[in-house]
Amino acid sequence: MPANNRVFSGIQPSGDLHLGNYLGAIRRFVPLQDSHECLYCVVDMHAITVWQDPDELRRATREVAAAFIAAGIDPKAHIVFNQSQVVQHAELAWVFNCVARIGWMNRMTQFKDKAGKNSENVSLGLLAYPSLMAADILLYKAGSVPVGDDQKQHLELTRDIAQKFNNDYAASIAANGFDPEFFPITEPLIAGPATRIMSLRDGTKKMSKSDPSDASRISLLDDADKISKKIKKATTDPEPLPSDVEGLKGRAEADNLVGIYAALTDASKQDVLNQFAGAGWGTFKPALADLAVEVLAPIADEMRRLIDDPQTIDAVLRDGAERASILAEKTMLEVRDIVGFIR
Template sequence: MSGFKELVFSGMQPTGNLHLGNYLGALQRFIGLQDSYECIYCVVDQHSITAQLVHDDLAEQTRQIAAAYLAAGLDPKKSIIFNQARVPQHTELAWYFNCVARIGWMNRMTQFKDKAGKDRENASLGLLAYPSLMAADILVYRATHVPVGEDQKQHLELARDIAQKFNNDFSARIADLGYGVEMEVGEERVNGFFPVTEPLIGGAAPRVMSLRDGTKKMSKSDPSDLSRINLKDDADAIAKKIKKAKTDPEALPSEVEGLAGRPEAENLVGIYAALAEKSREEVISEFGGQQFSAFKPALAELAVAKLSPITSEMNRICEDREHVDAVLRDGGERAGAIAEGTMKMVREIIGFNTK
């Protein structure tokens, strides 16, 4: 994106156990991006209270996510790693964005409808405004790219809408203060303060499905622990869950097109491909025509080989709370310096008297 330094932002909530879907869909991508971009990775602890206000030990849950970041391969010397609550500029900018965004925009958010359910009047205001805070998380660093899955595309679209409305509403003041940056929006070249952040979509397995139902996404909140492989599962647990994974009675097809209409088969082949860093075509070439009784042990062996070192390292790091806190503290200081630089300009653009 012309005019802005390329910077990636992303984060995870400290709720429940991280699982294989989080690793393949997000963590694995985070690691690759830190060699190509300047990266900021956050544990979004303030987002975690939108649906559940009271947590047994939010601080410890935050440490566990940070430990998973480190165990998976994120390097605090290459990337900034911190938790959201250390940088109050996130919530300050979120309030300003609440005044930029329109209620109609928020009411259209699919995740709010899904999470609020039929009793929308009883949902927290925080849940409704969740996408505004997400926009602030990204734009307080003026991030140019965000790795997102399909379920977050709508939220990123909202962040882009908020950025463009802010840029338009304050265009004169941005120009007068000399804070405008030239960028491309569609086929136009415009000046604005906030970038119109681009999504980074893809990865080996951007959407990993439940082991019990191939039509549903693998989730921390699923009541069945057999539906997911947790990053803290040992080798026996991984093997057991893959053995019990739902499948259909047919053998694996000889062509990848034969996976259509077979969600559980497609999911397991996709997981194998992602873990082996192969295409689905290569996996089908190797296992096509075989029964799941032969494929599942191979998948279990591969999953254990890939995940066990991460699990061991995560457990080791979790025991060193001082080290984890030091990483988060250092990251928070570095992130806070960038965020405050943005907010000084934002306050001036809006017109607050802070002198």
């Protein structure tokens, strides 16, 4: 397949994958296998921008890989790997550190949110995180990246880095006989009714593993009973479901639950409202709970089976890393020539 038909995406192994990770990313990865050459990466190098317990990092890395496979990603037809096993990610990230500008990094919203008032004491890696993300994508010259709403700014920076590299080294790119657009201007793939899943306790906050309330999120390893109870106890308002999406405005919790139902059925929010218009939460929540259990419980069962067999997961990651390294080294051989490294 041509490089512009290649898709790359990664998930950070921060532990406790939840419904937001599944609907916002993993579920959307699966159908892309039918139309694209896919590389799905557990980005463990990104994880250590803040300190990680080494044993916990290994456990979380395997959990993400298990989620990929349990959700339906085929690691033989496509590539599933962890970032740290492909050393070219770090090599290209350094080149991009020398292309990107500090001002670009300082403007990144996620850096400001994570650093807060403590920006002088966070790791350099946290500041340079978007440069490594650009390297992840452009190392494979991916034409498309499935991203959530909160990652759009990082992808815009990836595009800026690609354009600046192409401009800065235009003469060398031409002298080496490469396409002037050496690194592609990668396009985002943002689709679906629920690209941003919110807390079950507060519809104005993103679903997160850091929320102190376990009831705020559905873990991908929750059993059927937990899934059902959490949805039935989710925060709502007293009004019935409206007949159209305009009626969801200003109703954050209602909008979130309708969006979850829509995403689980690959439908639109309007489709869901056509089915449940005028219904109360006593009708809708049990229907959503049954649907969530139907979709998520088999994934949780398969994840647990895989997690109990770490040697199999490690073999998948090792095989994926070997195949990814072949693609990565091809790009880096060209990059070394372009920037003037002797080899």
